[in-house]
Amino acid sequence: MLIVDDEPALLRTLRINLSARQYAVRTAATGGEALDRAAHSLPDAVLLDLGLPDLDGMDVLRGLRTRSAMPIIVLSGRADAADKVGALDAGADDYLTKPFLMDELLARLRAVLRRPTGAAPPVRPVLGDHTVDLAATTVTGPNGAVRLTPTEWRILALLLANPGRLVPGRQILREVWGPAQEARGNYLRVYLAGLRRKLERDPARPRHLITEPGIGYRYEP
Numbered sequence: 030m031l032i033v034d035d036e037p038a039l040l041r042t043l044r045i046n047l048s049a050r051q052y053a054v055r056t057a058a059t060g061g062e063a064l065d066r067a068a069h070s071l072p073d074a075v076l077l078d079l080g081l082p083d084l085d086g087m088d089v090l091r092g093l094r095t096r097s098a099m100p101i102i103v104l105s106g107r108a109d110a111a112d113k114v115g116a117l118d119a120g121a122d123d124y125l126t127k128p129f130l131m132d133e134l135l136a137r138l139r140a141v142l143r144r145p146t147g148a149a150p151p152v153r154p155v156l157g158d159h160t161v162d163l164a165a166t167t168v169t170g171p172n173g174a175v176r177l178t179p180t181e182w183r184i185l186a187l188l189l190a191n192p193g194r195l196v197p198g199r200q201i202l203r204e205v206w207g208p209a210q211e212a213r214g215n216y217l218r219v220y221l222a223g224l225r226r227k228l229e230r231d232p233a234r235p236r237h238l239i240t241e242p243g244i245g246y247r248y249e250p
Contacts, residue, residue: 031072032056033063033089034104035082043076046131060084064092071097074142076134079105079116087119094120100141100194104129110243117197117245124195124244140193140249154189154250156228156237161189168228175227180205184220188238188248197245221246 030052032043037058044054055072057063060081067075075093079086086105093101102123103116113124122141125134154161159170166182168175177185183205188196198217202210210216221240225232239247 030054030074030076031063031066032076033058033060033081034076034078035059035080036078042131046135050135058082060086060089060092063089067093067096072099074100074102074138076102076104076138077121079103079107079112087115090116090119090121100138102134102137102141104134113241113244114197114199117195118199122194140247143193143250154192154248156189156248157230159228161185163189170228177224177227181220181224181227184217185224188246192248192250195241195245195247199245201246217246 030047032040032047032054033056034040034043035058040056040058044056047054055066057066060083063075063077063081064084066072077086077090077093079090081089086103090101090103093099100122101120102125103121104125104127105112105116106127107113108126113126116124123137125137153163159168159175161168163186166177168177184201187201187204198214201217202213206213206216221238222232225235225238229235229238237249239249241247
């Protein structure tokens with residue numbers, strides 16, 4: 030685990046909390062140091078601040094991503110949706126705005142580490158009470174088969190292929206409807222609401238098909 034941040038107090042807090050949970054932790058206070066450490070020994074995951082003293086955090090993110098598909102969670106004081114979408118498009122697996130709760134960070138870290146890096150998604154993922162057969166394009170629940178529309182299938186398959194990872198809304202729109210529709214976020218809201226009605230135990234409090242407002246969506250196994 031590599032933590033990249035120029036705030037000594039936060040570095041110490043993260044190192045103590047993660048070490049106590051049996052993570053092997055290394056730290057870096059600059060972008061150059063982070064890239065050097067990753068070049069010598071690839072970490073299992075990276076927690077990356079964007080506001081570094083020597084390099085732009087986005088450049089460090091891109092540099093890390095060219096080396097490996099390791100999970101990268103951005104920790105940043107930049108709360109603007111454009112910054113979040115930019116980081117996700119550049120290869121981040123998740124984005125957490127400072128200040129954050131340690132329990133939330135740990136939950137998101139567990140989620141990205143559950144994702145099988147570089148491996149194919151499971152053929153029959155489970156979503157609550159439902160089993161999804163991607164090969165046969167069928168969903169089976171407690172009351173039998175659940176019918177999904179072709180568009181619902183394309184959205185669901187994209188989310189299931191990235192378990193625990195935040196998928197930008199623009200990426201879903203681009204892959205499902207085409208590049209000209211990247212700004213039509215209302216499409217996604219309608220279809221995700223429909224998927225939740227069909228697949229979540231409590232659509233008003235979804236457990237598996239999660240919205241990150243203004244950014245994108247994630248499938249939580």
